[in-house]
Amino acid sequence: MSEAESPSALATTHQVLNQAPPLTGHNLYAGDTALREAVQHNGGHWAEDDLQRYGEVCGRPEMIERGYNANEFKPIFESHDRVGNRIDLVRYHPSYHQLMQLALSEGLHSAPWTDPGPGAHVARAAKYYLHSQLEAGHGCPVTMTFASVPSIRLNPQLAEVWLPKITARGYDSSNRPFTEKSALTIGMGMTEKQGGSDVRANTSTAIPLGDGTYEIVGHKWFMSAPMCDAFLMLAQVEKGKTPGGLSCFLVPRWRPDGTKNPLQVQRLKNKAGNVSNASSEVEMRGALGWLIGDEGRGVNAIIEMVATTRFDCMIGSSSGQRQAVLQAIYHTSQRSTFGKTLIDQPLMQNVLADLQLELEGSIAMTMRIARALDHLDREHEQMLMRLGTAVGKYWICKRTPHHAYEAMECLGGNGIIENFITARLYRDAPINAIWEGSGNIQALDVLRAIAKTPAIITHWFDELEKSKGTDLRYDRALVRLKNEFSNRDEIEYRARHLVDQMALTMQAHLLVQGGNSAVAEAFIASRLNSAGAHNTGCLPTGLDVATLIERGNPLAI
Structure with missing residues (x-):
């Protein structure tokens, strides 16, 4: 090459430094301490090997790429074929079909129906939670197919052919x-x-x-x-x-x-x-x-399907929270600013720990309702499931959009770019809160269920009583909640506040029962002992934030 043909020294302007490489090739189950503990605690221990296997599958680069492709190449509608016949055809990118094939081959639409038994719903919920981190949209037909089974059983002749x-x-x-x-x-x-x-x-x-x-x-x-x-x-x-x-x-x-x-x-x-x-x-x-x-009796016929889709909304939003947390923790562990790795900056630690804490409560509540679904022959579990799907769908799904935003902010400007998954998580986050009954519908459904079956709230409090005496702040929150329900004045007006407190006390109870004192202490101190609403990253001092962040670290195996 002649000197005239040599590249100019100005051709290379800089080196790419201090940027996190894409997070791929990790095991989504092995790196999720909160999920693993919840599965064990709620009776899904027998599925441990399968969940470890599937966690590795869902972390593969080619699986993650399918999620991106299914969103970049949107469905296309064709009303008629080329010669004018009505076809009503929607065409999807091959990645969408590949994700559907994966989900259905793994039984995410059917396993508890075809293979019922202790922990069947817990194992399926955990597996679906892993799968949904790849991409949320195709989960809609998976969930509806799963949820249709109880309703279709109401017509035995149809069920024999279709199920x-x-x-x-x-x-x-x-x-x-x-x-x-x-x-x-x-x-x-x-x-x-x-x-x-x-x-x-x-x-x-x-x-x-x-x-x-x-x-x-x-x-x-x-x-x-x-x-x-x-x-x-x-x-x-x-x-x-x-x-x-x-x-x-x-x-x-x-x-x-x-x-x-x-x-x-x-x-x-x-x-x-x-x-x-x-x-x-x-x-x-x-x-x-x-x-x-x-x-x-159409509402009665479809109500079980609606309840099941609401439960899957809990799974999907918890899954979105998990993917947001792991992206935030991973990014901040790879990037330095002002002389320190981001994850070592005290204020960033507050934010990351708070994001993980939100997820801890979401997983605990979702898996507890999965356990209730596994034991609907028991009145207590049936009552808990009836209220829990409405309370959990309301709270977890409603918390997810802001949670997604805060995680996105941890990535700075990269967080809002479409080829970073956080942008998609943020766009997808409101969906579960709106579909299958938005916030007001869920809150009013809680009141309607209690009015129709007064014993249902007694079972809710019976569940919460199991953690009474473990923490004075929890006990006070429980008393406040009971007092709120004893006051019937303008109860519809106050419905969201009531359901907020139902969710928070239930999550606190479940985290206490989960046995990790650092998690339970942080949740109670920040959620039950707070003077009022606050933004993410306002945890009080004295908490074990290092443990919380480590529990969310996707590479801490």
């Missing part, structure tokens, strides 16, 4: 009739334009045809995962001039004879987050449907 395919460990994304497939996914469509969460205001109608089927006419304003093979939907039964009431139906995309069911997608939603998951607006133009449960 073996719904619970099969396989994934078939092909656009063809359910009769030709060995593995099926299920969605749900409840929300309409005029009603929102008030599903009793639904205007879609279902006319019985006399052969056990119904013809459904109407619309759904939100129907996620429109490529599912069938959907649980609510519609008003019409019998001449005598309304049959709001009822639940299984509506397939294809009729049994192989013709297309007129369940027509109008468009896909352009969402701020959850973009890998197609959410659609649909119209039903005489769509075939089968009744689930009894006529006029």
